[in-house]
Amino acid sequence: MSHQLGYGFLIEHYKLKALPLSTYALIDSAIHGRQKRIRAGQCQELFEPAYQPKDTLVGHLQFALRYQGLNLHNDSQIC
Numbered sequence: 001m002s003h004q005l006g007y008g009f010l011i012e013h014y015k016l017k018a019l020p021l022s023t024y025a026l027i028d029s030a031i032h033g034r035q036k037r038i039r040a041g042q043c044q045e046l047f048e049p050a051y052q053p054k055d056t057l058v059g060h061l062q063f064a065l066r067y068q069g070l071n072l073h074n075d076s077q078i079c
Contacts, residue, residue, distance in 0.1 A: 003027055005053060006064035014057075025068055027052050 004012060006025040011018045023036075023043040035046045045067070053059035 005047070005051075006060055006068045009060045010057070010064065013060075019071075019073065023068070025063070 003009075003026065004024060005027055007018075007021055008024045008026075010016065011021075023045055025045050025047060027049055028046040029049050031046050032048050034048070034051075037044050037046065047067075051063070051067075053063040
């Protein structure tokens with residue numbers, strides 16, 4: 001069984017409007033370490049349970065910044 005963490009958790013939990021993620025981070029008890037896979041056309045990065053952050057805003061934000069990086073894409077137009 002797997003569940004989202006990092007940015008995916010934050011977007012879903014806080015119902016944030018956000019660009020689609022290119023890669024979703026998931027905790028998966030069936031793996032050891034970290035693995036990447038593509039499932040249904042979606043890139044997933046799987047982490048063993050030891051990577052599980054605290055289920056708080058700060059915990060998932062720290063995880064996201066550490067393992068998922070930062071995307072400063074700005075879609076606004078400047079005149």
